[in-house]
Amino acid sequence: HPRYSECFPSQIDGVDVDILERSYRSAAASDVVNPLMGGAGIAETGRAADFGTLGGIVYSGNRERYITNQHVAGNSGSVIVQPPSGNAGTLPGNIGTVLSSLRNTILDCAIIQPDPARKNQFGILGLPPGQPPQNAIFAYNKLTFIDEHSTKAFKIGAATGFNPIRVGTVKNVNTFVEIDNIFMSRQIVVDSDDETEIIEGGDSGSLLLVESATPNGYFVVGLVHAETNKRQSIVATHFDEIINEFGVSVLPF
Secondary structure (H helix, E strand, C coil), rough: CCCCCCCCCCCCCCCCEECCCCCCCCCCCCCCCEEEEEECCEEEEEHHHCEEECCCCEEEEECCCECCHHHHHHHCCCCCEECCCCCCCCCCCCEEEEEEEECCCCCEEEEEEEEECCEEEEEECCCCCCCCCCCCCEEEEECCCCHHCCCCCCCCCEEEEEEEEECEEEEEEEEEECCCEEEEEEEEEECCCCCCCCCCHHHHEEEEEEEECCCCEEEEEEEEEEEEECEEEEEEEHHHHHHHHHEEECCCC
16 A cells, blocks of 8 residues: 555565555445355444454354354454344344454454244355365364465455355465455465456455365355455465464364
């Protein structure tokens, strides 16, 4: 961003520095998703304009939890609704309550306790639901420097949807970014392959995925929380940072 171009160096200890802004945009994310799955548009009650994405179901032991960003869901005790307007017709609009949340120099995450009155299903909209061994979401995987400029990654967010799924290439796996006056480290950046937009503000909270060739399926590698480069780049936190802070897993244990 030009405003910060003279405030920060291009590198710190050999690590690239990106200066980012987070923005929020209205989008067609008002659909009621039933059963509830990852990729659905959600919001903290009364904040429909600042909607984000339900990343999906994660687990604390064998207990189901939902995951998204803190800047989407707010703090502990906040009530979360789907769709963002809270009007789900004959279904209950409330889908859960924030158990814990944190936004710091490493991550931007909220863990939600589901409301049992709203039916859910493991999986992400646009991906085959189910469990391993085929066409499924597996446990998380850690991106490393080997993945830079080679590994394809994507997310399914409430703003951009899944038709088509917008795929990019991992640019950095350990970079610094500045977001809303918070200087964040150890971040993942994924660039569009053809300079098209691959993320909008309402995609915040979606899971960053990579394909697994053997067996066929997907690995969770990060939690998306920001955009940069005129919506041509995704910024995400490594999922192991979420595991270490909140003690959750992609599959039950």
